[in-house]
Amino acid sequence: MSKLFPVQEIGSLAKPKWRTKGLRQPLSAQDLSEAEEWAEKLGIEDFHDRAKNILKTIDDKTRTKEILELSTLYGLRLFETADVDNEGVGGEQQRVEMYEHVIKAVHGMNLLGHVHSFDYKYFNKGVAESKVSRKRPIYAPEFLDVKRYAHRAVKVPITGPYTLVDWSFSGYYIKKQHDSSPKARKNEAKREFLLDIVEQVVRPEIRDLISAGASWIQIDEPAVTTHPEPQEMELFVEAWNETVRGFSCKFSDHTCYPSEIGYKVLAEYAPKLDKCDQLALEFANRDTSRLGVDGSSREGYTDLKHFVDAGFTGEFGLGVAHVHDFTGSVSSDAGHVVGRDLIESPELVRDRLLFATNIVGDPAKIWANPDCGLRTRTWDISLTKLANVAKGAELARETYS
Amino acid sequence: MSPEIQLAGIHPRSEKLIELTRSYERAKTSWGQVEFQLEQETRELIKLQKSLGFGYLSDGALAWQDQLRPITRSLKGVESGTRYSRWFDTNTFYQKPIVVGEISAGEIDPKNFLQTKLLAGEKNWKITLPGPYTFSQLSENKYYEKYPDLLVDVAVAEREIIKKLRNEGVSLLQLSEPCLVYQPYRETFRDESEVELALKAIRSVVENNPGQFVIQTYFGDASRIFSELLDLPVRGIGIDLFETDVSSLSERTSKTLVLGAVDSRESYVESPQWIADTARKLSEQVDVQDLVFASNSDLKFVPQGVANQKLEALSKASELFKGSR
Numbered sequence: 161m162s163k164l165f166p167v168q169e170i171g172s173l174a175k176p177k178w179r180t181k182g183l184r185q186p187l188s189a190q191d192l193s194e195a196e197e198w199a200e201k202l203g204i205e206d207f208h209d210r211a212k213n214i215l216k217t218i219d220d221k222t223r224t225k226e227i228l229e230l231s232t233l234y235g236l237r238l239f240e241t242a243d244v245d246n247e248g249v250g251g252e253q254q255r256v257e258m259y260e261h262v263i264k265a266v267h268g269m270n271l272l273g274h275v276h277s278f279d280y281k282y283f284n285k286g287v288a289e290s291k292v293s294r295k296r297p298i299y300a301p302e303f304l305d306v307k308r309y310a311h312r313a314v315k316v317p318i319t320g321p322y323t324l325v326d327w328s329f330s331g332y333y334i335k336k337q338h339d340s341s342p343k344a345r346k347n348e349a350k351r352e353f354l355l356d357i358v359e360q361v362v363r364p365e366i367r368d369l370i371s372a373g374a375s376w377i378q379i380d381e382p383a384v385t386t387h388p389e390p391q392e393m394e395l396f397v398e399a400w401n402e403t404v405r406g407f408s409c410k411f412s413d414h415t416c417y418p419s420e421i422g423y424k425v426l427a428e429y430a431p432k433l434d435k436c437d438q439l440a441l442e443f444a445n446r447d448t449s450r451l452g453v454d455g456s457s458r459e460g461y462t463d464l465k466h467f468v469d470a471g472f473t474g475e476f477g478l479g480v481a482h483v484h485d486f487t488g489s490v491s492s493d494a495g496h497v498v499g500r501d502l503i504e505s506p507e508l509v510r511d512r513l514l515f516a517t518n519i520v521g522d523p524a525k526i527w528a529n530p531d532c533g534l535r536t537r538t539w540d541i542s543l544t545k546l547a548n549v550a551k552g553a554e555l556a557r558e559t560y561s
Numbered sequence: 562m563s564p565e566i567q568l569a570g571i572h573p574r575s576e577k578l579i580e581l582t583r584s585y586e587r588a589k590t591s592w593g594q595v596e597f598q599l600e601q602e603t604r605e606l607i608k609l610q611k612s613l614g615f616g617y618l619s620d621g622a623l624a625w626q627d628q629l630r631p632i633t634r635s636l637k638g639v640e641s642g643t644r645y646s647r648w649f650d651t652n653t654f655y656q657k658p659i660v661v662g663e664i665s666a667g668e669i670d671p672k673n674f675l676q677t678k679l680l681a682g683e684k685n686w687k688i689t690l691p692g693p694y695t696f697s698q699l700s701e702n703k704y705y706e707k708y709p710d711l712l713v714d715v716a717v718a719e720r721e722i723i724k725k726l727r728n729e730g731v732s733l734l735q736l737s738e739p740c741l742v743y744q745p746y747r748e749t750f751r752d753e754s755e756v757e758l759a760l761k762a763i764r765s766v767v768e769n770n771p772g773q774f775v776i777q778t779y780f781g782d783a784s785r786i787f788s789e790l791l792d793l794p795v796r797g798i799g800i801d802l803f804e805t806d807v808s809s810l811s812e813r814t815s816k817t818l819v820l821g822a823v824d825s826r827e828s829y830v831e832s833p834q835w836i837a838d839t840a841r842k843l844s845e846q847v848d849v850q851d852l853v854f855a856s857n858s859d860l861k862f863v864p865q866g867v868a869n870q871k872l873e874a875l876s877k878a879s880e881l882f883k884g885s886r
Contacts, residue, residue, distance in 0.1 A: 272828055273576060273864030278645055278654035279626050280582040285864070287828045327652055329828035329863075342803045346827070387650045388745050419647050420746045 164523045164560055165513055165553040166245040168477060170414060170440055171258070171317050171380065171533025173238065173251025173542055179231040183224050187214060195230070198539065202237035228254045232305045238539060239312075242546035246313045246376075252533065254302040258319045258380060259327055260284055261298065266361055268292040272329065287329035288353055293360040300368040307373055315376035316369055317414065321357045321403060322396045325350060326383035351395060358402050366407055376410040378440065379403065384415055385422030393429045401434045411435045412477065416442035416532045427466035431473075439467065440477025442531035444512070449490035449502065451511050458515040465519050476520060479531035480504065480512045480552065481545045495548075501541045509552020514559060523560055528553045563883030564840065564852040565616040566875045569735065569777060569799070569821065570689045570859030571628065572621030573868050578602055599624055603676045607683070609869060613876035617687035617733045620676040627655035628737070628859065629691055629699060631673045636718050638662035638704065646699070649780050650745050651826065651862055658700040664714040666721035671729045674722075685732050689859075692736035692776065693719050693766055694759035699740070709758055716762040723766065727773070735775045735799070736763065739858070741790075742781025742804070756786055763793060772796050775819055779858040784809045791816060801857040802839065813848040821857025822878065823871040828863050830870045836878035841885060854879055 199207035217223040235250030255261040263286040274282040333353040337345035447460025486502035494508040534542040584590035606621045645654040693716040705711040767774040777799030784806045797817030822836045854875040860868035
């Protein structure tokens with residue numbers, strides 16, 4: 161893309177109530193009132209015809225398909241309305257969430273129950289009960305809808321193999337091991353499980369996506385910075401390189417919320433990742449909310465230097481918008497707070513992009529994006545934040561015109 | 562005598578309690594309903610421990626939101642903030658304590674630590690707390706110029722908290738010190754002088770009642786500092802069997818050795834025979850007289866059903882161990 165500072169989405173949008181409810185039960189006209197309101201905002205011209213179909217459909221499977229298709233269309237139009245250049249898959253409306261969505265489509269995996277993540281947040285953790293393999297295409301059906309409706313470039317975010325394995329229990333793979341050391345058994349089980357997930361699940365999926373026309377796949381690997389030990393990082397690199405081997409497609413990595421030394425460790429290994437054209441990373445979360453292109457104002461972005469120093473020469477997807485609850489202070493020209501949300505001003509986005517450009521040395525290597533998916537924000541907030549990211553990118557572009 | 566079995570930290574919530582807490586967060590359930598279920602599950606867990614022959618009973622800390630929070634909320638000079646950090650290399654997070662002033666014990670409400678009402682009438686209560694070194698390591702220091710000053714103040718404040726908990730009836734305290742053996746969040750691993758500093762802080766916490774403390778290490782290899790740990794004036798030392806190179810342990814000790822013999826980060830339930838055999842080999846190797854079987858850390862990393870099966874495996878292993886002596 162020749163435009164400087166193109167804007168991309170990074171993953172999920174919140175799922176509207178009608179989408180969630182409609183997958184469980186038939187909807188009423190009242191249930192679709194929110195959809196009608198957004199249809200006007202997003203220019204969904206055939207909303208009434210689609211709504212009529214959804215309301216009259218008795219068959220659950222058909223209704224589910226229609227609702228998923230419609231919510232994907234809404235997600236894509238929301239990104240287009242915000243002037244996002246690459247609109248992903250419309251906010252991952254067809255997925256439960258990044259982990260469960262995949263695990264449910266894998267033979268040999270069983271969701272064992274919920275474990276604590278933090279506060280009152282939990283996740284349903286899977287266990288490998290036998291050798292894993294793919295039951296059915298995981299992302300390809302969604303991609304076909306996206307391809308049909310997207311007006312702009314798309315990329316397909318997929319959950320990376322290292323994260324899938326790290327967030328699961330190894331079960332079957334541990335039982336197979338014979339080493340006398342429990343630690344050695346765990347390590348060997350993890351490697352075997354990981355390489356099976358790559359070969360039996362992720363590579364077939366990538367093959368299907370590329371056959372269907374996907375030209376950019378974003379591999380989400382939030383777990384990679386969890387284990388900074390060399391052995392684990394080498395394992396991640398081995399799995400990545402095996403994942404992308406032989407495919408002709410743009411690949412990018414998305415990693416966020418690392419441990420304190422996470423980015424430094426990832427930076428060391430990033431140059432070893434084959435075909436990794438872009439690293440899309442979270443930064444806004446750790447930055448100040450005041451304007452400026454000096455190191456103190458932009459303290460959240462200094463870790464970028466590790467990647468440059470380590471020799472990573474690809475693009476950076478720069479997290480310039482916070483995606484979680486915000487409780488800090490913000491100077492009036494850098495944004496404003498609405499409830500629990502920070503709305504970054506275009507000027508703040510601009511300064512973040514310009515500071516990053518100074519570190520990276522080439523504006524053509526910087527994309528603008530939120531830190532992560534916006535699934536915890538309302539659509540109103542997501543639209544406003546993304547629109548400001550797009551305006552901020554335009555301001556940054558003006559600096560180079 | 563068969564080895565004692567103990568809980569070693571936070572026990573997982575049931576699916577029912579999980580659903581209630583989620584519903585409470587969405588303002589669809591009252592706190593009263595959550596509390597009722599919490600109490601019921603705590604009772605069930607106490608009952609399970611009794612049925613499996615536990616010598617010390619724990620309430621499982623089912624209400625704790627993370628391993629540090631009750632301590633954080635009991636200290637002056639420490640704020641909770643809203644920043645969450647990863648708990649070592651797990652996929653769980655804790656609210657990072659932010660040190661903004663001189664640390665001292667604040668208002669200490671034992672109910673934030675223990676289900677005192679439900680433990681009343683029981684003789685031996687156990688509680689698990691983060692040790693002073695681990696707590697200070699996992700905090701963000703915005704006040705102290707020198708780290709040792711922070712560590713000393715945490716230790717002094719923790720003594721106050723412990724005093725209050727003892728007054729409530731706690732008779733065994735586990736101080737968890739994973740940072741002594743694993744520091745994935747740091748660029749350089751602690752050196753000998755830092756270990757000495759950490760052990761000094763632990764000594765200052767335990768000095769008046771050494772017989773009531775166990776120092777538990779986990780997620781890392783304890784063999785490298787095993788002899789130093791054995792020098793601590795405490796009742797027992799805990800090691801993680803899934804991380805520690807046990808072949809290199811050779812010291813004899815009269816202390817209790819707490820074996821983290823089931824892995825809290827894996828759902829596979831260890832065979833009681835394997836636990837008993839491993840314990841036997843180790844006890845011969847280090848000539849230890851008194852063993853405790855426990856999980857290597859909080860069992861909250863596995864679903865509750867799995868956690869309970871692991872406790873049963875420990876209980877059976879204890880019987881097998883006794884039978885083989």
